[in-house]
Amino acid sequence: MMKPNELAEFFHESLCIFDLKANDKHGVLTEMVSCIGENLHFKDKDLLLDMLVNRESLGSTAIGKGVAFPHGRSLAIQELTVLFARSAEGVDFNALDSKPTHLFFLIIAPPQDKENLYLQVLGHLVELIKSAALRKKLMEVTTFSELQDALASA
Amino acid sequence: MSSTEEQVKLLVALQDLDLMIKEANDAETSSEMKQMGFKLDGIAELSKARKLLAERVRPQLLNRYERLSKSYGRAVVPVTGNLCLGCFVTLPTSYPSLKSKDSFLTCQNCGRILYFP
Numbered sequence: 463m464m465k466p467n468e469l470a471e472f473f474h475e476s477l478c479i480f481d482l483k484a485n486d487k488h489g490v491l492t493e494m495v496s497c498i499g500e501n502l503h504f505k506d507k508d509l510l511l512d513m514l515v516n517r518e519s520l521g522s523t524a525i526g527k528g529v530a531f532p533h534g535r536s537l538a539i540q541e542l543t544v545l546f547a548r549s550a551e552g553v554d555f556n557a558l559d560s561k562p563t564h565l566f567f568l569i570i571a572p573p574q575d576k577e578n579l580y581l582q583v584l585g586h587l588v589e590l591i592k593s594a595a596l597r598k599k600l601m602e603v604t605t606f607s608e609l610q611d612a613l614a615s616a
Numbered sequence: 617m618s619s620t621e622e623q624v625k626l627l628v629a630l631q632d633l634d635l636m637i638k639e640a641n642d643a644e645t646s647s648e649m650k651q652m653g654f655k656l657d658g659i660a661e662l663s664k665a666r667k668l669l670a671e672r673v674r675p676q677l678l679n680r681y682e683r684l685s686k687s688y689g690r691a692v693v694p695v696t697g698n699l700c701l702g703c704f705v706t707l708p709t710s711y712p713s714l715k716s717k718d719s720f721l722t723c724q725n726c727g728r729i730l731y732f733p
Contacts (some may be wrong), residue, residue: 478688512629534636537731540733
């Protein structure tokens, strides 16, 4: 089982969006992929977006309680990448409980992620986010270091 | 018809989609996902998207992709630091410059289609 401080290491300051501008599902995915494209070196952002849109058609990744975990694998990315994003107003992400989604954890991995680290990170985050206290903290953090502290202390 | 580079990108998208369908159909992975709270009831939607995407790939290239997928699991592999990530053979440094708009590159050792991320 991954420790909270190990999990926090997968997050990066440049891959945090504390105030998403988009107000619909496709817009949120596009904004997150653009952030990754601007901060990591890869050329085919549209491949990531296609993969994430397809993943949403398999079933919404918004599991309720205001949280979504858009995720998947793509050859376009070379290492496990995690992005945190937040929308104060909330977005209709076809959540299972039909409520607006505020917190987003985007997790993408290359297909050659043999240890299935991506599923471990996803599973661990899903487990942590069941805590109402953590969700409340994540709605309030304003800096990367506060985000890391919130995750590490969960 | 799109350029060869675009065709290889379509193959990458197709392979991403094939992997998603495979994982959604895999009992162990789908069970793990469902336990986490994710619904995976749109496999038919993915199959439709797959069909539409495959129709955009040149038939000859698509045949090659299907054949390589059958043999290796993954037909398209990335190149990192001149290394084919399919068979881990080092490719000649001149390889990327051999790419032209009319031809795609394959690994000289394993024959997989190469993608330069």
